[in-house]
Amino acid sequence: MEIAAYIAIVALVLQYPLLESRIQKLHRRADRIERKLDLILGHLDIEVAGPGLERVAALVREGKKIEAIKVYRELTDAGLKEAKEAVDRMDVAQG
Numbered sequence: 001m002e003i004a005a006y007i008a009i010v011a012l013v014l015q016y017p018l019l020e021s022r023i024q025k026l027h028r029r030a031d032r033i034e035r036k037l038d039l040i041l042g043h044l045d046i047e048v049a050g051p052g053l054e055r056v057a058a059l060v061r062e063g064k065k066i067e068a069i070k071v072y073r074e075l076t077d078a079g080l081k082e083a084k085e086a087v088d089r090m091d092v093a094q095g
Contacts (some may be wrong), residue, residue, distance in 0.1 A: 047093055051075075060090045 041048060052075045059068035065087055072083040 042089070056087065057090055057094070060087060061094060065091065 053072070056068045056072045056075070059065075059071060068087045068090070069080070069083045072078060072086055073080070076083070076086075078086065
């Protein structure tokens, strides 16, 4: 029984890099889809406020862009560049 358990563990360890690679590919694909969707929404002048983004919009109105970027990242798990671009779009839309 112990040998079967060791073989199973080794098989899982060997498959981890394959699973991680696939997960990274899925994340990149999701990011590309989100960027395309953002472009479409921007082109159509459609503003979609997600849950909690009212707080981000309030911070933008108060001129606290850095804080708004931090909150946006916390809410959406976005990267720094994506969050800054989103906050800048909010700033322009409110302008």
